[in-house]
Amino acid sequence: MRACEGIRRIDAVGTIAMVSDERTMPYSRCLLTSYICGKVPGKNLFFRPARFYEKNRIELLLGRRAVSVDPGRREIRLDEGSVIGYHKLLLATGSKALLHEIPGKDLPGVFGLRTLQDAEDIAEAAATAKRAVVMGGGLVGLGAAIALKMLGLEVCVVVASQAILSQNIDREGARLLVEHLERNGLRFVFGVDVVGIHGDQRVKGVRLSDGRTLECELVVSAKGVRLNTELAASAGAAVERGILVDDRMCTTVPHIYAAGDVAQAKGFLTGAREVMTIWPVAAEQGKVAGMNMAGGEVTYPGGLPMNTVDFFGLPVVSIGETRQSNDPAGLEFLASMDPAKGRYRKVVLRDGQVVGAILIGDTESAGVYTGLMCTRVDVREIRGLLLGKDFDYAKLVDAMLMKDPTHLAQAPAP
Amino acid sequence: MRRILVRPERCLGCEACELACVLVHSRSEVLVEAMRKGASGTAGVRVHPGIQRRSATVRGAIGSGRSPKAYPIRCHQCEDPKCVSACAAGALEKGDDGMVRVIEGQCTGCGICVMVCQYGAILIDRERQVAVKCDLCMGQVVPACVRACRTDALVLMEEEEGAGR
Numbered sequence: 001m002r003a004c005e006g007i008r009r010i011d012a013v014g015t016i017a018m019v020s021d022e023r024t025m026p027y028s029r030c031l032l033t034s035y036i037c038g039k040v041p042g043k044n045l046f047f048r049p050a051r052f053y054e055k056n057r058i059e060l061l062l063g064r065r066a067v068s069v070d071p072g073r074r075e076i077r078l079d080e081g082s083v084i085g086y087h088k089l090l091l092a093t094g095s096k097a098l099l100h101e102i103p104g105k106d107l108p109g110v111f112g113l114r115t116l117q118d119a120e121d122i123a124e125a126a127a128t129a130k131r132a133v134v135m136g137g138g139l140v141g142l143g144a145a146i147a148l149k150m151l152g153l154e155v156c157v158v159v160a161s162q163a164i165l166s167q168n169i170d171r172e173g174a175r176l177l178v179e180h181l182e183r184n185g186l187r188f189v190f191g192v193d194v195v196g197i198h199g200d201q202r203v204k205g206v207r208l209s210d211g212r213t214l215e216c217e218l219v220v221s222a223k224g225v226r227l228n229t230e231l232a233a234s235a236g237a238a239v240e241r242g243i244l245v246d247d248r249m250c251t252t253v254p255h256i257y258a259a260g261d262v263a264q265a266k267g268f269l270t271g272a273r274e275v276m277t278i279w280p281v282a283a284e285q286g287k288v289a290g291m292n293m294a295g296g297e298v299t300y301p302g303g304l305p306m307n308t309v310d311f312f313g314l315p316v317v318s319i320g321e322t323r324q325s326n327d328p329a330g331l332e333f334l335a336s337m338d339p340a341k342g343r344y345r346k347v348v349l350r351d352g353q354v355v356g357a358i359l360i361g362d363t364e365s366a367g368v369y370t371g372l373m374c375t376r377v378d379v380r381e382i383r384g385l386l387l388g389k390d391f392d393y394a395k396l397v398d399a400m401l402m403k404d405p406t407h408l409a410q411a412p413a414p
Numbered sequence: 415m416r417r418i419l420v421r422p423e424r425c426l427g428c429e430a431c432e433l434a435c436v437l438v439h440s441r442s443e444v445l446v447e448a449m450r451k452g453a454s455g456t457a458g459v460r461v462h463p464g465i466q467r468r469s470a471t472v473r474g475a476i477g478s479g480r481s482p483k484a485y486p487i488r489c490h491q492c493e494d495p496k497c498v499s500a501c502a503a504g505a506l507e508k509g510d511d512g513m514v515r516v517i518e519g520q521c522t523g524c525g526i527c528v529m530v531c532q533y534g535a536i537l538i539d540r541e542r543q544v545a546v547k548c549d550l551c552m553g554q555v556v557p558a559c560v561r562a563c564r565t566d567a568l569v570l571m572e573e574e575e576g577a578g579r
Binding site for chain 1: 502523530
């Protein structure tokens with residue numbers, strides 16, 4: 001969708017076709033958990049109304065799956081056998097929920113959470129269920145757990161590691177959040193796996209690796225995603241974890257581009273090619289790919305991991321390098337914790353530059369930290385300001401712009 | 415395209431812009447009420463107990479950073495706005511007039527826009543779960559903050575600019 005917008009920025013006349021195996025117009029996966037609990041109505045899930053596709057002359061081929069690519073003839077083949085030619089091809093095939101091979105995973109009442117269909121199925125099952133088990137303490141798992149709790153279910157989250165959000169925040173922040181989530185009625189078990197799901201017609205419970213069982217009528221598995229790289233492989237494009245792309249979002253095969261979850265593109269902080277399965281990064285990649293496909297010359301500045309969530313009214317933001325660091329050499333950590341107020345702020349510096357930030361409770365200035373990362377400003381002289389409750393852009397201007405106005409020129413993307 | 419420019423060297427930090435912004439976006443149009451309770455639910459200016467009011471809110475994020483040198487925070491109506499690209503609800507758009515606006519019925523208040531705006535010019539109204547940002551006082555010839563500024567630290571720029579997108 002963002003790629004189509006990118007194409008149309010450069011080229012108003014070329015034909016665009018969008019193939020999707022789902023039957024709906026592009027929608028926001030980020031909002032699915034809010035949709036499950038009724039906070040976001042179904043119609044609001046769609047990024048753009050139908051008239052957007054008409055106006056931009058984008059032909060939607062929905063409910064059809066592309067099965068192979070012939071880069072020599074520049075054609076793709078669809079599942080029902082038809083063939084479509086292309087000048088430029090974008091692979092934005094995303095990822096799918098990873099359902100681990102455990103006994104009982106196919107029982108009715110066991111769901112992944114990736115598609116609108118999944119969300120609808122979960123909402124329907126939740127209407128009659130009383131207890132739910134969520135596998136996975138990442139963003140999707142916690143989002144699902146909160147949605148189910150808001151629908152009135154008893155929810156237990158099974159986390160294989162010792163902390164939630166291990167990909168997003170550090171242990172101190174995670175502890176604060178677990179306490180907050182428990183106060184709001186979620187239950188957690190740590191350090192165990194679900195090893196089996198039992199039931200006759202439907203799910204009745206799960207068995208844990210420590211021998212315990214949890215009774216439930218609904219299971220959501222949110223243990224990561226698998227990238228849909230098959231199509232890229234059929235075209236002969238280089239695939240590592242994701243489809244490798246250069247700074248123009250072009251794969252190793254000419255005229256074929258990739259963007260979104262499935263792409264392995266430059267990371268802004270590391271410079272290495274990484275997979276980042278988050279919407280803001282996917283959107284930016286799509287835009288860059290689209291513009292280049294239409295003949296533009298746009299360089300992708302690199303993606304910055306970032307997430308924002310609302311846990312029962314407590315906002316949480318993580319940006320950049322924020323995971324628990326096993327190798328803190330070269331990193332400097334500034335942190336302030338106020339458990340009573342549910343407030344935590346941590347800023348990670350490397351060589352005097354901000355490379356990560358965690359904000360819990362008070363997230364209004366989140367974007368200013370993003371700006372600092374993108375501009376790679378040396379913040380050593382103002383490090384005293386960074387944890388301040390009242391830190392905002394004005395403080396930054398005051399401290400830095402007055403000294404050297406070029407510091408804060410428009411930042412490059414992420 | 416209309417855009418509010420800031421001349422920081424002229425800003426005294428009087429916050430007249432912020433008050434004007436609050437007032438014009440309030441329903442009551444009574445400043446005292448608007449400031450005290452954030453204008454009958456339309457938004458909330460944050461007044462920290464014991465501390466001076468800091469940046470700003472209420473639809474248009476205009477305010478001042480108080481410390482020795484003040485600076486009004488407001489939307490830059492970026493050429494290629496990160497907030498529009500990053501919005502996970504398709505609820506932000508840059509119009510043909512160049513203004514970045516929130517489509518309220520579509521916005522869920524998720525806060526992705528807040529996270530990507532390096533100017534901190536978008537805030538979430540938690541009560542209504544919707545993003546609030548400068549709307550250039552739509553319908554008014556000159557935005558309220560610009561009118562209110564006595565030192566001409568805020569100036570309205572009208573730029574001729576063809577294809578916005």
